[in-house]
Amino acid sequence: xxxxxIRGGLAGRILRVDLTARRVRTESTLDYARQFxxxxxxxxxxxxxxxxxxxxxxxxxxxxxFGPGCLVGTMAPGANRVSIETKNAYSGGKGSAxxxxxxxxxxxFAGFDHVVITGKxxxxxxxxxxDGQAEIRDATGIWGRTTYETEALLHAQLGDDRVEVAAIGPxxxxxxxxxxxxxxxxxxxxxxxxxxxxxxKNLKALAxxxxxxxxxxxxxxxxxxxxxxxxxxxASPRAQNWRNGIIEAGAFPESPFWEFGAETMRxxxxxxxxxxRRERLVGKASGVPSYKRRTVGCFSCPTGCMPYFxxxxxxxxxxxxxxxxxxxxxxxxxxxxxxxxxSIKFHLRCNELGLDxxxxxxxxxxxxxxxxxxxxxxxxxxxxxxxxxxxxxxxAMVDKIAYRxxxxxxLADGVLEAARKLGRGSEAFAVQIKGQxxxxxxxxxxxxxxxxxxxxxxxRHLRGAVGTVFHSGPEGLPRDSTGxxxxxxxxxxxxxxxxxxxxxxxxxxxxxxxxxxxxxIADYAELLSASLGIDISEEELMTxxxxxxxxxxxxxxxxxxxxxxxxxxxxxxxxxxxDDGPFAGQAIDREGWDAMLDRLxxxxxxxxxxxxxxxxxxxxxxxxxxxxxxxxAGKLVV
Numbered sequence: 001x002x003x004x005x006i007r008g009g010l011a012g013r014i015l016r017v018d019l020t021a022r023r024v025r026t027e028s029t030l031d032y033a034r035q036f037x038x039x040x041x042x043x044x045x046x047x048x049x050x051x052x053x054x055x056x057x058x059x060x061x062x063x064x065x066f067g068p069g070c071l072v073g074t075m076a077p078g079a080n081r082v083s084i085e086t087k088n089a090y091s092g093g094k095g096s097a098x099x100x101x102x103x104x105x106x107x108x109f110a111g112f113d114h115v116v117i118t119g120k121x122x123x124x125x126x127x128x129x130x131d132g133q134a135e136i137r138d139a140t141g142i143w144g145r146t147t148y149e150t151e152a153l154l155h156a157q158l159g160d161d162r163v164e165v166a167a168i169g170p171x172x173x174x175x176x177x178x179x180x181x182x183x184x185x186x187x188x189x190x191x192x193x194x195x196x197x198x199x200x201k202n203l204k205a206l207a208x209x210x211x212x213x214x215x216x217x218x219x220x221x222x223x224x225x226x227x228x229x230x231x232x233x234x235a236s237p238r239a240q241n242w243r244n245g246i247i248e249a250g251a252f253p254e255s256p257f258w259e260f261g262a263e264t265m266r267x268x269x270x271x272x273x274x275x276x277r278r279e280r281l282v283g284k285a286s287g288v289p290s291y292k293r294r295t296v297g298c299f300s301c302p303t304g305c306m307p308y309f310x311x312x313x314x315x316x317x318x319x320x321x322x323x324x325x326x327x328x329x330x331x332x333x334x335x336x337x338x339x340x341x342x343s344i345k346f347h348l349r350c351n352e353l354g355l356d357x358x359x360x361x362x363x364x365x366x367x368x369x370x371x372x373x374x375x376x377x378x379x380x381x382x383x384x385x386x387x388x389x390x391x392x393x394x395x396a397m398v399d400k401i402a403y404r405x406x407x408x409x410x411l412a413d414g415v416l417e418a419a420r421k422l423g424r425g426s427e428a429f430a431v432q433i434k435g436q437x438x439x440x441x442x443x444x445x446x447x448x449x450x451x452x453x454x455x456x457x458x459x460r461h462l463r464g465a466v467g468t469v470f471h472s473g474p475e476g477l478p479r480d481s482t483g484x485x486x487x488x489x490x491x492x493x494x495x496x497x498x499x500x501x502x503x504x505x506x507x508x509x510x511x512x513x514x515x516x517x518x519x520x521i522a523d524y525a526e527l528l529s530a531s532l533g534i535d536i537s538e539e540e541l542m543t544x545x546x547x548x549x550x551x552x553x554x555x556x557x558x559x560x561x562x563x564x565x566x567x568x569x570x571x572x573x574x575x576x577x578x579d580d581g582p583f584a585g586q587a588i589d590r591e592g593w594d595a596m597l598d599r600l601x602x603x604x605x606x607x608x609x610x611x612x613x614x615x616x617x618x619x620x621x622x623x624x625x626x627x628x629x630x631x632x633a634g635k636l637v638v
Contacts, residue, residue: 001622038070069505089193169354178359217533272581
């Protein structure tokens with residue numbers, strides 16, 4: 001693999017933190033950046049190199065790595081994302097999460113491209129990072145506080161409201177497996193149990209403030225590229241719609257998301273809601289719920305997508321906060337609830353408690369289905385009637401899970417573990433892949449399912465899923481989203497595009513996913529070339545992204561032993577057909593799925609029979625050392 005002669009665009013240092021010894025030190029970013037540029041790929045390289053397969057996610061030796069993309073902190077439009085890597089708290093494989101906001105740019109302004117954390121503090125601490133320095137400080141006064149309270153208290157303690165905070169809430173402190181890390185009160189790094197890992201380390205928060213600059217190697221070339229991208233955003237009708245709050249996907253009642261079953265109904269049993277219920281949930285025509293007051297954006301975002309909500313009436317009166325752009329749709333259908341205030345409350349309370357809303361919704365809706373089917377009753381659920389449509393019970397579950405109270409303690413380790421403990425046939429309704437809950441329904445959209453099921457960090461749709469008119473993959477590829485043909489090609493493109501976006505730090509709504517989708521791979525290549533002082537082509541960038549994907553694949557093989565058998569959909573999606581709507585009776589066809597896996601593995605250069613990596617492809621990608629490690633473990637196909 002080519003080693004890039006990087007001449008600019010970096011903060012320049014990696015911060016190393018040992019919480020057990022209470023020591024900090026720094027090292028140069030350059031050796032890692034020359035191979036993998038930045039962000040997730042550099043995190044993956046460090047994680048694979050330094051973490052023993054014998055280490056458990058809860059062990060002090062587990063690493064927790066923060067890495068903004070290498071364009072974060074510049075004027076590149078939409079470059080604000082931070083990747084977090086660790087050992088997955090669900091599966092023991094690759095753990096990965098990603099969030100936006102302003103934390104990543106502030107970290108780079110403070111002089112650091114990555115933060116690598118190991119060890120466990122003997123008492124609660126937070127990490128204070130500022131202008132090239134770092135201190136491990138006492139956090140006993142903020143332990144037990146919500147993420148909202150934590151940020152306010154740190155601002156007061158540090159005397160600066162512009163300090164950026166990434167914190168865990170009570171869910172992380174209580175080692176809930178679905179705990180997340182929350183920045184800017186609303187930007188959530190979910191999945192993989194990253195908040196649980198942070199809680200295991202007795203690390204409450206990272207607080208960051210910096211006054212430095214990220215200087216592109218070729219400033220004039222870089223600004224020409226930025227100006228060209230911004231001009232296309234200004235001319236894009238889709239981007240204009242987002243600026244005006246007319247957002248696509250599930251927030252729009254006529255969206256194909258609803259028609260093609262992408263919104264999970266009743267724990268994945270159903271796939272269709274009539275128009276009147278969608279309109280009640282997300283509003284008519286504009287797709288804007290009545291509780292939305294304004295839209296805010298992340299650092300360097302040319303559109304914005306985060307709505308600020310205020311609920312002034314009803315049982316959730318007084319609820320305030322910045323939510324996800326389809327907060328009113330994401331959870332409601334899963335519980336058959338069409339009250340937008342209830343779903344907004346669910347979302348904002350999860351943020352406040354540091355609980356991944358997707359994971360909480362998966363576990364709770366599994367319990368709702370068990371209740372519906374008579375597997376459990378009110379004597380199991382602390383008296384709650386877990387009936388479809390009961391939004392009060394839906395919201396009650398959030399606090400129960402985050403604080404491990406009563407029935408919530410059963411759900412706090414995820415749906416697979418809950419089903420194992422409960423038994424009674426409940427395993428059939430546990431919607432999970434590789435041990436991790438999945439919020440996605442995909443018996444209809446096969447490429448969506450293929451991306452989720454083969455995702456290296458567990459079933460998260462942002463890591464390769466492709467659907468209908470959104471997330472279409474490479475241009476010009478004919479594809480019926482309900483069929484099995486050409487889905488692997490689209491997923492193979494998407495997983496590499498997302499790797500590039502995470503290396504650079506781009507929000508994928510700017511390019512590959514469901515938002516304005518203005519930026520192309522060529523834009524990423526030009527912006528990276530100008531900022532870093534290299535000359536990288538689209539083809540080289542895609543090859544580099546493939547190498548990054550293979551680092552994650554190797555980690556999963558060595559640490560979790562994943563093979564082809566782990567790349568199948570949930571048992572429920574294969575055995576239990578959809579029970580309503582135009583696609584009623586449809587389930588995943590094993591033969592069709594196997595054909596997709598065969599083709600996807602062939603595109604990756606992996607062994608079709610086992611799903612393991614091959615020496616030939618790893619050598620082609622310049623990963624000879626990875627091939628050696630896999631061969632020593634007996635996990636390489638020659």
